[in-house]
């Protein structure tokens with residue numbers, strides 16, 4: 171079983187020791203009561219991955235661990251076979267010793283939209299709320315962050331993260347961790363320099379409470395980087411879809427960017443700016459060998475791609491950045 175204790179020591183080193191008031195007990199509770207029925211099977215798959223040492227790693231311009239020449243054909247086939255047992259792979263892509271994991275999402279494109287607008291991550295303590303498989307965690311570390319913590323309650327995604335992490339050289343791997351927690355499991359740490367939450371707000375039933383919980387993780391003067399689905403309209407415009415939005419069953423609030431900024435203002439945030447708006451393309455989210463289920467093309471109206479199959483505006487996403495007052 172994966173051991174989180176070295177991470178507890180790492181937290182103390184980075185001035186996050188106060189998290190240990192609740193985290194070890196929370197993780198023990200998780201270990202005893204909340205493990206997914208398939209977790210042991212997934213963990214067995216990653217335990218069988220071949221032991222390999224990467225001759226090079228690039229987490230600055232992509233997530234590539236090792237080179238094709240670091241592994242023989244048998245080892246590559248083993249990586250391919252074992253990691254395909256962890257499908258669906260949604261967020262990526264990852265390149266592991268020449269095995270290319272072409273995920274449903276081009277998460278690198280999202281990063282390219284976000285990265286030019288955020289404060290320099292060098293030396294910062296960073297939290298990514300709802301980090302999926304952790305693709306962006308590696309890119310945040312690659313951008314110079316001191317410590318990067320992701321939280322995501324989906325245990326398959328945690329296992330995908332661990333599969334990648336076990337190949338990352340120890341001096342980098344110790345600075346990046348994913349905990350199988352939801353935002354509701356976090357004590358208000360008031361300690362991170364940057365808090366990211368991308369693709370999560372619309373899944374929350376109480377979006378303003380969720381934003382407050384995100385802000386509670388930031389130190390005074392820290393930066394919130396929020397990415398979420400938006401619609402067009404004025405500051406009072408919010409879509410609450412019916413049972414499904416683009417076939418997703420758990421979508422609650424899709425505000426206009428003006429409404430989103432208004433919410434952040436009401437929560438006392440400063441320097442609020444919308445830095446990007448982008449209609450999700452069929453190239454960015456699509457079915458691949460590593461995610462063989464339905465994807466965006468199946469969720470849009472075939473006769474009018476500007477609408478979802480339910481008749482709502484097609485997915486459009488905005489990136490909003492704001493500062494917590496000192």
Ligand SMILES: Nc1ncnc2c1ncn2[C@@H]1O[C@H](C[S@+](CC[C@H]([NH3+])C(=O)[O-])CC(=O)[O-])[C@@H](O)[C@H]1O
Pocket residue numbers: 261275277280299300301302303321322323324327351352353354367368369370373
């Ligand atoms: N309570 C919760 N607390 C934290 N995370 C949660 C919670 N509930 C669900 N999640 C997690 O939020 C992530 C949302 S995906 C964004 C991934 C990445 N950020 C991306 O921007 O590519 C986008 C999407 O699936 O629509 C999933 O990994 C959930 O497990």
